[in-house]
Amino acid sequence: MSAAASRDALAAVDDLLSPLTAIRRDLHANPELGYAEHRTAARVADELRALGLEVTAGVGGTGVVGVLRNGASDRRIGLRADMDALPIVENTGLAHASCRHGVFHGCGHDGHTTMLLGAAWHLSRTRRFDGTIVFVFQPAEEGLAGAKAMIEAGLFARFPMDEIYALHNWPELPAGEARTRPGAIMAAADRFDLLVEGRGGHAAQPHTTPDAVLAASQLVTQLNTIVSRRIAPSASAVLSVTRIEGGSSHNVLPASVALTGTVRSFDAAVQNRIEESLRAVAAGVALATETRIDVAYTRYYPATINDPECAAHALAAAKIACERAEMAEHPSFASEDFAFLLQAKRGAYLWLGQGRGLGFGNGDAPLHHPSYDFNDAIIGRGVAWYSALAEARLSA
Ligand SMILES: [Zn+2]
Ligand SMILES: [Zn+2]
Incomplete structure (x- = not known):
């Protein structure tokens, strides 16, 4: 024109x-x-x-x-x-x-x-x-x-x-x-909310409670490997952990820590693989750290x-x-x-x-x-x- x-x-x-x-x-x-x-x-x-x-x-x-x-x-x-x-x-x-x-x-x-x-x-x-x-x-x-x-x-x-x-x-x-x-x-936009539950206790007695802070830290690093290790390099996706919240004192292990983040993708198979991997990572970290991890995964925009x-x-x-x-x-x-x-x-x-x-x-x-x-x-x-x-x- x-x-x-x-x-x-x-x-x-x-x-x-x-x-x-x-x-x-x-x-x-x-x-x-x-x-x-x-x-x-x-x-x-x-x-x-x-x-x-x-x-x-x-x-x-x-x-x-x-x-x-x-x-x-x-x-x-x-x-x-x-x-x-x-x-x-x-x-x-x-x-x-x-x-x-x-x-x-x-x-x-x-x-x-x-x-x-x-x-x-x-x-x-x-x-x-x-x-x-x-x-x-x-x-x-x-x-x-x-x-x-x-x-x-x-x-x-x-x-x-x-x-x-x-x-x-x-x-x-x-x-x-x-x-x-x-x-x-x-992109499709998904939101995940994870709640890591230990029991809480004295920071000087770490053997008495599952450590929700440590489990949450492991989650953050493991979740960041999903796109790089489980999704084909030729596909496009993003996973970002955007909020981590827990604890109130230097000498208390908190009973719970909450994490939030978002996943962006273009292809339903990739989106499914990410959700499935996120749930598997959460289950694995829960098992290894003796915490309980609740997963809420919401696909809000396709x-x-x-x-x-x-x-x-x-x-x-x-x-x-x-x-x-x-x-x-x-x-x-x-x-x-x-x-x-x-x-x-x-x-x-x-x-x-x-x-x-x-x-x-x-x-x-x-x-x-x-x-x-x-x-x-x-x-x-x-x-x-x-x-x-x-x-x-x-x-x-
Ligand atoms: Zn806007
Ligand atoms: Zn707008």
Whole structure:
């Protein structure tokens, strides 16, 4: 796609940028946690109604769905954005910083919501498509599976669609660039919680109680060998122990020690092997140290798997909306609950660059960092991407 086509696509949405930036900053200043996006959902529903869309609120908690029809075709495309913020204390010093201490749009979902509203605005006025566009504004992406809640509330049965697409802003990529890939793009995320129980006792009498601290230490080192020793080097996975908690004094052996961590993977066989190995390590350490080790293993988000054809459609639209768009070589080890939507429906997920390339500015700060801010300079790109995708998939 030529640079001229990209300029035309951006010019077509240029008049929307000022009001959309105001909406984005209003959402940023008023962040809401998962399933509590009441103000945000009301704002989204109001904006969609004002554009003449059919709006249904309360889909899977605070989810909102808007439907826009044009022409006679029965083809249908879904476009999704997430609306929730994170429990982080913002440290940006920006004029539009959060008014709610400890709640922060540290992942840019304020930007995603704004860009999808912008697409609804643009597509409802240009109507260069034949079919139905379903705009999906989901709650609770950050660990609370809002996408799953919307599916369980009948999302695909009540609002049929053939394909569904989403994007995420990507600080590591320069603003104006985009990446996607066929197959796995985001990892499956699992959580494990281990409780090591001894009996507790005097530190000077170690022979009288199983040592929960020592057992926990052995667990940490053994768990870190699972990926390196039991998973093929050609496969990809991560296991990190992230929290270890126990003990209260220098002269007391604690009765218990708790460990928490996460596992990321892309392939079900690898995921199964890691869980099975983790349980075996826990059983072995328990036996060797005469402790009791309880294992809770939770698979909370599956891997996000792009349909190869849909990834190609997403890339083609990104070539219209962005200066540079390519297939990415590697997936990310972060996770995303869009995975649930892609398990139920073919589609694709795209990374939209938002780094300013000026060092550690707000647009360059990593996702979930207290200094992060969504880069308003990419609003037009996101609006153009959603719009170009809908127009291409529903071309007359
Ligand atoms: Zn996030
Ligand atoms: Zn996010």
